[in-house]
Amino acid sequence: MTHTATYRAAVPTFRDGVAGGEDVPVSTEEDVDRLVTLLVEPGVYTASLQAGEGMAVLEAHVQDGYGYLRYYGLDQSAVSAGVSASPPVESEVEFPGGSGLPLDQFRAVLAEFVKTGGRRPAAVEWRRLS
Known part of the structure; x- marks a missing residue:
C-alpha cells in the first residue's frame, strides 16, 4: 500500500x-484490517483518522453490520452514500440513514483513504453535507 503519511x-x-x-x-492493509x-467489537465508537493538523479527516463507525463514513476535506464534508436500508447512527458523530456500507466496501474505502494520502475516496459515492 503506497501512502504519504501514517494515519492515527x-x-x-x-x-x-x-x-x-x-x-x-x-x-498498511493489515492496519486497516x-x-x-x-470497530466491529461491542463498546467501540467512532474512529477519527487523521495524519496531522490541517489534513483531511475520515470518521469511521460500525453498527448493525454496516460501516459508516464521514469525510472532512479542506473545502467539503460528506457522508458515504450507502445501502438505503441502513439505519441512522446516533453517536458522537451522527450518520444519516442510508449512509451505511457493506463491511467489505467500508474496508476498501478506508484503505483507499490511507493509500491516497487523505484524498476523498472514489470507491464510494458521497452525499455532501451543508
Whole structure:
C-alpha cells in the first residue's frame, strides 16, 4: 500500500463499565484490517483518522453490520452514500440513514483513504453535507 503519511485512528471505547480509548496507527492493509476488526467489537465508537493538523479527516463507525463514513476535506464534508436500508447512527458523530456500507466496501474505502494520502475516496459515492 503506497501512502504519504501514517494515519492515527483515535478510537473511543467503553468496556467493562470503563471509558477509554485506543490510538491505532494506520498505514498498511493489515492496519486497516485491524481497525475494522476493532470497530466491529461491542463498546467501540467512532474512529477519527487523521495524519496531522490541517489534513483531511475520515470518521469511521460500525453498527448493525454496516460501516459508516464521514469525510472532512479542506473545502467539503460528506457522508458515504450507502445501502438505503441502513439505519441512522446516533453517536458522537451522527450518520444519516442510508449512509451505511457493506463491511467489505467500508474496508476498501478506508484503505483507499490511507493509500491516497487523505484524498476523498472514489470507491464510494458521497452525499455532501451543508
